[in-house]
Amino acid sequence: MPKTAGIILVGNEILSGKIEDANAAYLCRELRALGVDVGRITVIPDEVRLIADEVAAFSRAFDVVFTSGGVGPTHDDVTIEGVARAMGVPVVRDPYLVELLERYYRGRVTEAALRMAEIPEGAELVGGETVRFPTILMRNVYVLPGVPEIFRAKFEALRERFRDQPIHLRNVFVSIGEGTLADFLNRLLEDFPLLQLGSYPEFSNPEYKVKVTLESRDRGYVEQALADFLARLPADVVVRVT
Amino acid sequence: MPKTAGIILVGNEILSGKIEDANAAYLCRELRALGVDVGRITVIPDEVRLIADEVAAFSRAFDVVFTSGGVGPTHDDVTIEGVARAMGVPVVRDPYLVELLERYYRGRVTEAALRMAEIPEGAELVGGETVRFPTILMRNVYVLPGVPEIFRAKFEALRERFRDQPIHLRNVFVSIGEGTLADFLNRLLEDFPLLQLGSYPEFSNPEYKVKVTLESRDRGYVEQALADFLARLPADVVVRVT
Numbered sequence: 001m002p003k004t005a006g007i008i009l010v011g012n013e014i015l016s017g018k019i020e021d022a023n024a025a026y027l028c029r030e031l032r033a034l035g036v037d038v039g040r041i042t043v044i045p046d047e048v049r050l051i052a053d054e055v056a057a058f059s060r061a062f063d064v065v066f067t068s069g070g071v072g073p074t075h076d077d078v079t080i081e082g083v084a085r086a087m088g089v090p091v092v093r094d095p096y097l098v099e100l101l102e103r104y105y106r107g108r109v110t111e112a113a114l115r116m117a118e119i120p121e122g123a124e125l126v127g128g129e130t131v132r133f134p135t136i137l138m139r140n141v142y143v144l145p146g147v148p149e150i151f152r153a154k155f156e157a158l159r160e161r162f163r164d165q166p167i168h169l170r171n172v173f174v175s176i177g178e179g180t181l182a183d184f185l186n187r188l189l190e191d192f193p194l195l196q197l198g199s200y201p202e203f204s205n206p207e208y209k210v211k212v213t214l215e216s217r218d219r220g221y222v223e224q225a226l227a228d229f230l231a232r233l234p235a236d237v238v239v240r241v242t
Numbered sequence: 243m244p245k246t247a248g249i250i251l252v253g254n255e256i257l258s259g260k261i262e263d264a265n266a267a268y269l270c271r272e273l274r275a276l277g278v279d280v281g282r283i284t285v286i287p288d289e290v291r292l293i294a295d296e297v298a299a300f301s302r303a304f305d306v307v308f309t310s311g312g313v314g315p316t317h318d319d320v321t322i323e324g325v326a327r328a329m330g331v332p333v334v335r336d337p338y339l340v341e342l343l344e345r346y347y348r349g350r351v352t353e354a355a356l357r358m359a360e361i362p363e364g365a366e367l368v369g370g371e372t373v374r375f376p377t378i379l380m381r382n383v384y385v386l387p388g389v390p391e392i393f394r395a396k397f398e399a400l401r402e403r404f405r406d407q408p409i410h411l412r413n414v415f416v417s418i419g420e421g422t423l424a425d426f427l428n429r430l431l432e433d434f435p436l437l438q439l440g441s442y443p444e445f446s447n448p449e450y451k452v453k454v455t456l457e458s459r460d461r462g463y464v465e466q467a468l469a470d471f472l473a474r475l476p477a478d479v480v481v482r483v484t
Contacts, residue, residue, distance in 0.1 A: 013440055015280040017271035018455065024285075029259035038257040043266075043283035074424045074441040075431055105421065112424030147445055179347065182316045182354030189317055198255055199316040203389055213260065 006062040010070035035164035051082025069146030073112040084120035127157035173208035248304035252312035277406035293324025311388030326362035369399035415450035434467040
């Protein structure tokens with residue numbers, strides 16, 4: 001079961017501010033809910049060498065890697081070539097993908113469109129049962145498209161592969177600022193060093209000043225930490241616990 | 243004048259899907275409008291070593307670097323320490339920032355809050371004329387907070403530093419798919435190899451199928467490329483030119 005994930009967004013259009021990526025935020029939420037820690041997100045241009053370097057580094061660093069973007073038929077779609085170069089294999093044309101494309105284009109498939117039948121040699125095709133085109137998986141790297149609707153449909157078809165032990169989360173909303181809260185957080189971490197502890201100030205929220213998050217894969221550990229934290233905080237500063 | 247920029251988002255809260263970052267997309271749009279190319283965005287956890295490695299690499303690779311997040315008074319605010327380590331200098335307390343914090347907290351400033359007066363030794367304080375707190379600039383690295391309202395206010399106070407030769411953009415919306423369009427794009431790039439050429443399919447837009455973007459710092463080059471591209475395309479596939 002994968003415990004850590006990395007996300008690589010390939011896209012000049014994101015770096016140049018033309019579009020706002022929605023795939024990374026979606027994937028972070030989904031993976032978190034499945035119990036997978038996302039360790040890093042990177043956004044890089046549509047350049048084969050950069051993609052190859054990043055894919056190679058991510059593939060070593062994380063259990064599973066997702067790429068988004070750069071998989072169409074035009075000159076700037078070079079993700080497959082980048083993944084192949086990262087793994088030291090050539091790009092080959094997959095007969096099954098050729099067949100799917102010929103069916104999709106009703107026999108009038110152009111040479112350019114056939115670029116979408118290219119895969120890194122040795123890649124698998126996965127999750128094709130419920131979506132029109134399967135996803136290319138090269139070792140631990142899932143190659144997904146940038147278009148959000150298709151990205152999501154393809155991830156949905158794969159999601160159960162990534163389910164792990166859930167991460168338990170409790171939230172404490174407090175009416176004091178971080179300057180005062182910091183000491184309480186530091187003392188909590190001394191007693192619960194394995195706790196994932198977050199502190200998120202809100203500057204324009206009338207209800208609370210900081211949201212504190214307590215997380216762990218061990219539910220008992222989170223609940224014990226929460227009880228200790230609440231026992232130490234002055235009762236009138238706790239706005240809400242969820 | 244900076245021509246290239248890198249953006250480092252420090253934040254477990256983004257990686258764990260708790261919040262969606264808005265700062266990178268904002269900064270990409272703003273920098274593009276100013277004529278600066280963003281070369282890379284990375285999102286990393288609140289860990290000193292990771293921040294230090296990334297800041298060091300980005301500082302070498304780009305003319306200017308922006309960090310977002312990790313600059314408050316709590317245990318998970320370690321960006322300043324990461325930047326200092328990247329540059330091989332210690333963290334020191336800045337007397338002017340101490341004074342600003344004492345004024346802000348009306349004399350009741352906690353030891354934790356004083357962490358916000360810490361800077362990498364040798365850093366400058368810039369852009370403090372129009373916002374409450376100046377921005378820490380360490381060599382070519384601007385350290386900005388994660389809270390979007392403050393991030394934007396601070397960037398606004400600095401923006402004229404980054405103005406460069408503008409990048410000229412023309413958009414062509416076409417009613418054919420990328421499979422057919424690809425050949426036209428490839429031929430355009432053969433004649434205009436320095437053109438930044440993007441191709442963005444829309445799968446659920448009734449008006450057009452692909453938006454093609456033509457860009458360069460040289461306005462004449464873009465206009466010439468546009469004229470050539472339009473002359474080659476069948477007239478009935480061009481939906482709109484902007």
